[in-house]
Amino acid sequence: MAYLVSHPDEVKVVSKRFGKGATSLDRYLELDGYKALQKALTMQPDAIINEVKASNLRGRGGAGFPTGMKWSFVPKQSPKPKYVLCNGDESEPGTCKDRLIFEHDPHSVIEGVMIAALAVGAKTGYIYLRGEYRYLVQIMEKAVADAYARGFIGKNIFGSGVDLDIFVHSGAGAYEVGEESALMESLEGKRGIPRIRPPFPAVVGLWGGPTVINNAESLASVPHIILGGGEWFAKLGTPKNGGTRLFCMSGELERPGVYELPMGYNLKKMIYDVAGGMVKGKKLKGVVPGGSSVQIITPDEIDVAMDFDSLPKVGSMLGSGGVIVIDDHTCLVKFALRVTQFYQHESCGWCIPCREGTDWMKKTLVRMHSGGGVAKDIDNLKYLAENMLGRTFCPLGDAAAMPIISYVQKFRSEFEDHLNGKPCPYEKAAQPVMV
Amino acid sequence: MKFSDQLEQRFATMVTHYPTKRSVLVPMLLYIQDELGSLTEEAIHEIAQRVELSDLEVRNVISYYSMLRTRAVGKYNFQICTNVSCLLRGAEDIFEQCKKKLGVGNKQTTSDGLFYLEEVECIGACSWAPAMMMNYEFVENLTAAKIDELIEGLKKKEQQ
């Protein structure tokens, strides 16, 4: 069970039912549950899409694509069935927010999936959860069964004449399966090898039918948008970045945890005020503000608004909402190695730049970290990463390359401290290793 | 091979959820493994027939997913996350402690068959780091004392 935290600056929208027993359907109904769905049933599909467009909701899975726009790409008429697929694969290092939504407010995800289905004319929705989240599969399965039992899901929901089915699906361990096209492959019972795009899932998705794929937090925001209005939601955030976001604060902080803050909240305040600052005796070295796939920023750069448009100004991205705070007791080469080890392990191996690039980067970093590095390794590392950028079949390759380039650019001296037989200055008794 | 009643029921329900049979494959494999401890040759053959695939096609899927395995491991599966958020809060020490205390290396089972130890990628507990999973249970905000207590507790339980 994950622990809940609170801070006065929080604006609780998606998290408003956390800790309030909303896994029980009756309790959920007391807390305005399924009102948004009933309202959506009286709306035209285009009106639902327009409301979501007005909310400026942008995908919480990482890329920040406008959700309303994504829905509008789904063709009105389709010879094949249409689908909605909720992405609950949550595996980006630093990210632990969707878990809280499933755990504390499972019906809000169901309601979001159903509203999305009404908006695009889908009759079936799937909620895909990573295999490790077994207790959440159980919570979601119960929530779905309870809602079926009341006639909220299934045939003729709320007497509207609309039929809609929702199913819960478990994965079995794979980061790459969180990538939208690999997610569909996995749901279809295959290895999670991505598909070529175009065509995009909104046009050709699950079993060839148009498919809307959204992150769990994006979908859980939708009922609030329908009830409160798109304009209200948009105003909670900054221009073009509507609403609030669950930020997962991790690292050597006094009060790590998941906090729901308005989009555009200042990162410095987030670290020093909301999360209570660094633990005693440790200083800030850098921040990876959006999950392990995004670039690092330095302490000079943290006076920045946390939204999709502001972070690029300091060379990073908002990503998945995982704010990883790095302290001065951590070796950045070690950090780089651990990140690269992850991408090397998770690379599906389909395309060469990613499969080979991550492997070479890992080998170089293992050697460097243990003191076996030479000066040209630093540029070599950057060169390897730069040659992966934009040349891989899916964005995992970029996600592996971008952080490394940023570490070398912004923390070059730490890499230089590891050369020519000098073991890691942060290790107690490091031994040079040759790989 | 015959599935247990529970698996039989799961399969019968799940197969109605999708337009193709093989769509049940990934979750079904995991549920089968949970009962049998691993994906045995017979189990693979059984599920392959049911979803109209060859055994090899099923194996091909199994090899992609990190949780699926064809060999049994210890009864208590210790999965220690050493990814970045956990690394920042001492996951390496936790992993070393487990190795020492259990007397095994990464991906090894203790000789009494009780404990299996594995270093894993992010499990979605980053704000409560360092964290691990014991079978399907999250254990978070780990400390050396917590690990000691957990292992001792399980050992004691087994002796009874």
Ligand SMILES: Cc1cc2nc3c(=O)[nH]c(=O)nc-3n(C[C@H](O)[C@H](O)[C@H](O)COP(=O)(O)O)c2cc1C
């Ligand atoms: C390697 C990789 C892993 C991803 N993992 C996830 C994930 O675990 N959860 C998620 O919602 N999106 C993940 N994404 C993003 C999805 O591809 C997709 O953009 C997202 O689910 C769309 O939903 P959104 O528009 O609501 O964000 C991942 C992308 C990549 C490239």
Ligand code: SF4
């Ligand atoms: S970039 Fe990596 S994960 Fe994506 S298709 Fe290529 S090898 Fe697979």
Ligand code: FES
């Ligand atoms: S990095 Fe360890 S749980 Fe996320």
